[in-house]
Amino acid sequence: MSFSFCMSGLVLLYWVWLGVSRSVTAASPPPHIVLIVADDFGWNDVGYHGSEIRTPNLDKLSAHGVRLDSYYVQPVCTPSRSQLLSGRYQIHTGLQHMTIRPCQPNCHPLGDKLLPQLLNETGYVTHLVGKWHLGMYKQDCLPTRRGFETFFGYLNCSEDYYTHEMCYYKKALNTTYCALDLLDGEVPTSDYRMKYSTHIFTERAVDLIANHNLEKPLFLYLAYQAVHEPMQVPEKYTEPYTFIQDNNRRVYAGMVSALDEAVGNVTDALIKQGLWDNIVFIFTTDNGGQTQAGGSNWPLRGRKITAWEGGVRGVGFVTSPLLKQKGVTSKELIQISDWLPTLVNLAGGSTNSTKPLDGFDVWKTISEGSPSPRVELLHNIDPIFKDILPFFSSQTNIYLSKIILLSPFAGCGNWSPSSSISSEILSPDPVNKTLWLFDIIRDPEERHDLSDKYPHVVKKLLSRLEFYYNDSVPVYFPEDDPRCDPRHSGVWGPWE
Template identity: 50%
Template sequence: MLQLSRILSRGVPPRSAQPTQSVSPSLSLRGPAHLPAGSPTVLRLRAGPEASLGLEGRGGGRRKGKQRLEKLGGGRNPGQKGRGEAQDGGEHFLEAATLHPRLARLSWERGSEGGAGRALGRPGETRRGPDLPRCPAEAAACPGGSLGAPGASRWAGEPCALGARGNEAWGALLRLDWRAGLEMHALTGFSLVSLLSFGYLSWDWAKPSLVADGPREDSAEQPSAAPPQPPHIIFILTDDQGYHDVGYHGSDIETPTLDRLAAEGVKLENYYIQPICTPSRSQLLTGRYQIHTGLQHSIIRPRQPNCLPLDQVTLPQKLQEAGYSTHMVGKWHLGFYRKECLPTRRGFDTFLGSLTGNVDYYTYDNCDGPGVCGFDLHEGESVAWGLSGQYSTMLYAQRASHILASHSPQQPLFLYVAFQAVHTPLQSPREYLYRYRTMGNVARRKYAAMVTCMDEAVRNITWALKRYGFYNNSVIIFSSDNGGQTFSGGSNWPLRGRKGTYWEGGVRGLGFIHSPLLKRKRRTSHALVHITDWYPTLVGLAGGTVSAADGLDGYDVWPAISEGRASPRTEILHNIDPLYNHARHGSLEGGFGIWNTAVQAAIRVGEWKLLTGDPGSGDWIPPQTLAAFPDSWWNLERMASVRQAVWLFNISADPYEREDLAGQRPDVVRALLARLADYNRTAIPVRYPAENPRAHPDFNGGAWGPWASDEEEEEEEEESRARSFSRGRRKKKCKICKLRSFFRRLNTRLMSHRI
């Protein structure tokens, strides 16, 4: 290859003609470009106002010395062009001189065949060939921007991708530094070389000082590969989204973004979560079952002095140790009675969202009983009064995009987006409701509008990942937190049960991974995965380590997801809740003396699933698209009260749990009861304290927030132990409690028939 001094010996203006103002170079391109013979390549540089552009080419085709490049431009008029064509193969050099002060636009006219689409990335970013993903075949499918078909162009400040259409594709980009502003003060040069045996495009750097002082000895060498950077991790969690409520599961709800991301990634069709909010979130952030965090029972109420155990090392804390910047947007619901419980004290650098379980989507008010209402939108550790009035789904997507815009892609990022959608109250912007105006069931109509709005929020976040240069090295994980609430428009059809139950409709989750880093994409995985597995999996991706001393219940499932290997997980403990109402017909004798079957518990081992106690409502509820269902049809799929406390299903053969095999396979029942007993021996006591009146928002300026100090916590624990001891010594009969229980069950039956 010719020396840089020879390449630039012609067409270079005198040093005095170059600007003397010292500004940072913006676009510096140099290096060989290898193109197949006979494939014309045209590079056009369009200069903006007050720009000077000079191009001079020399070189040869197959015959040495044959002139093939034209010289155009060189003035200061807007729109002047420099153009060079390489048509016959061989070596060609294209020189660009005095590109200053601002290059307005870069436009590709035609590409070479056989290359792979590559992303340019964001301003100020360097990318290397092996790290760059393929761009979709259709340019329109690249929301981050694409040069697309020949003749298309992008303004300099925009991120873009060298796309591919049909038989034309742009060459593989080995290295490119694309800087905002495109300010230059010295000669910028690049070369085009066409060789018969190569089909890729390689761009390198020439610093202004090197161009001015003389040739570089290593100008012909390719840059060494940079060490792999840990991937950016984006975890998107939705609230109460049913198994049936996504387009690729045959839903009547429009979710084009989720459908596309799942189709291009890996769908998780054997993925399990917990039946309610707090347990799923606690297991995600700790990698431990509920029995190992003391959160076996119910959720954390706003007035309870309870939160995620402070001795647990959370997922964001572990990622911070690996050098990650960590951010959370959305619903926390893991306790806040002390400041040490807040997200910013549990591993997140920033936080915007709600601390309680459900708030108004516009006003962010939350009521935990009559007259116990408060504002719940926080930024960091302060109340975000000024953000009230914005629809939460859109607000959270905007904040996620802002985080991406202000963060450097060179530092690994963990972004946890926990949407409030589609939890009650059922509220949606009017424009989304209009799409479902023909849907007869009002609750389903509002619910569908909320799902579609959330889908568009995910699209905006994905677009921001591409726009700001994160996408090529990112892992996007989508998950629901529990089954859909059928009373509020959700659907888990054809699975059995709903939110709050341990039937498949309550614990089978929506989930997929979308990432350019996946080795096997566009497929469906049936590997067994649980929400606790994300902790070790993401720590492993980040370059961190976990050991047996961490006491995790999760497994690293990345090889199973990315490469299609067998899952290391063979069983899941769904839960053991000793405080839940004991089943009337359960007993220790019914559990072969191994396990008290009156206790609510659920476990899956291999293809077998065992439930004991009261697993919750076991109805099969079809999608509620009609305003009302005929009672006769509804009752066909309803479970009458049964006198049993043990169920056994072969989930692989019977995923809808319609054939109970407990009576036919007592050997399997006995083995799974023994596993429950083994797990129970490792459980810690349930932490479910009584509500504290000090938590009332009126004592905190009208907003929900921390209220307890260390001394108050110790006093509360002593009182709780005293109450437990008192209950153990004497148990009073409570007639009013029985009446309340009766009317609660009656109301539930009436509501079921009404829906």
């Protein structure tokens, strides 16, 4: 049996194709690593989960690799990207609360060594294409100062797919700041206006692959804007989806199709350049789908920003000729913070110079089907926002327990069969309910509360949550800095 649980008033949340198999030996060259991150990609937005959206490239790639069925991410952008690149929970970085806003003097702590820095030390060429969203108030926060040799993309949460402008409403001043958010290296560029972001990011990725020196290992972090709002896509991608009645879902489906096509183009480039025979290819979402913007997590409960399964159980897979098992679905517990130690060790590097990690090396779990080294995972603890409070997941053998501490308004605990608000299946819970316990393995849809039946499990999880809370650092969530105003320069970027 396995469980999940929720209560009131404390804090925030806390679970090949082409080519022959090849063994990793001491004499083997380090593998090329391509890590693709989709933004706001929902559980029910990929074909192999039964979606009406067509994703032939993702389906084929994952079918020849390992699909991750019990893979957990964070419910919003900054925490997921922070954990992915640092291998550390945000309770240890001060980034527990929501995302980094455009005008906040904040970024992922500069004292942390990030994944590209560690791969640099082992001889990798490192590139970031797409979204950063880990802070940019001063030059030292930029991705080119954090281990990436090149950067082509945007710094904030989202932008217009064509103009590449990002608008930010400052409530205190009742003013909206709009400015260009697209950099090539550390230089703003307006050369791509009216060019769709999924296309320009793919073109840059393909160019980097085509010009890569084969004598060096490649690390390409390709963080697409797709399929985050705003709802924008060339019309040709929505034409196959006239059967979808809801406009948001139809446009969203087109955005997913454009993303799937992009993944196929990147894969083709890797094969053409001769990198595929020694590749570790990873696809992941950063959080669950936003059901209010066309995404779907059905049949999971909840959406982006929540710690229900729909917000934190992520679509993810690994494809590689290095895998000893292929064409399988892993149900072992894996979390987004596990990528750093897994990839650094696979690259022949060392994590000895990092601060204590919360991630685990899960390569044997993925490649060989070994049990996960994880026995539990923490989503987050946020003592600031009273409407988003602690979640804790724990797994031992067949047991998966999840603890959720929320204010009396649990927020978005509905089930959404489609993106139409009118179709939502409302939570049956009373408005003042604050604690749930679910059997996540037998009840992944979180429909049957067992907290009254298993109080000893509740008590055990609360004690683990207290342990993590006592080990956490204070939240750092500064007020907006008025010096961030981009209107004089017309571009977003460092102001200190």
